[in-house]
Amino acid sequence: MSRSTRTSRIARASRGPVTLALGLTAVLAVSVGPSVAAPHASTASTAPVSRTAAAAPAVVNPGNQVDYQYDHASLPMTATGGTSPYTWSAANLPTGASINASTGLISGVLRGAGIRTVTVTARDAAGATASATFTWRVIRDACPRC
Known part of the structure; x- marks a missing residue:
């Protein structure tokens, strides 16, 4: 052959x-x-696919809180994802506490004793929201000025 x-x-x-x-x-x-x-050259896509969408925001849960009545509270809230800046709000805070809408810091002198279920919400610049819920126990001290 x-x-x-x-x-x-x-x-x-x-x-x-x-x-x-x-x-x-x-x-x-x-x-x-x-x-x-x-795929080959004649079936190329007509528009590029955008993969740069920001992830949805998430509020970091600080865990359950316990403080004494008349103590000064300072609890910074944080968020991840989304598009900053965030706008913060809170529902059912202990009496005397408030949240800073631009920084997310919860502060104030806690005046009311009891247990509260607090919900903190962050809204990102794109309008997406996220929240975290935790309990905040304020204990009445037997002798607050001893």
């Missing part, structure tokens, strides 16, 4: 599986749809 005959047989034999694979890809593309077919 000459060298050219062996080469042409190898070339013909190797074309079979390649032709079969290309034909199978074409059949799959037609029967399943173009999303399964391998």
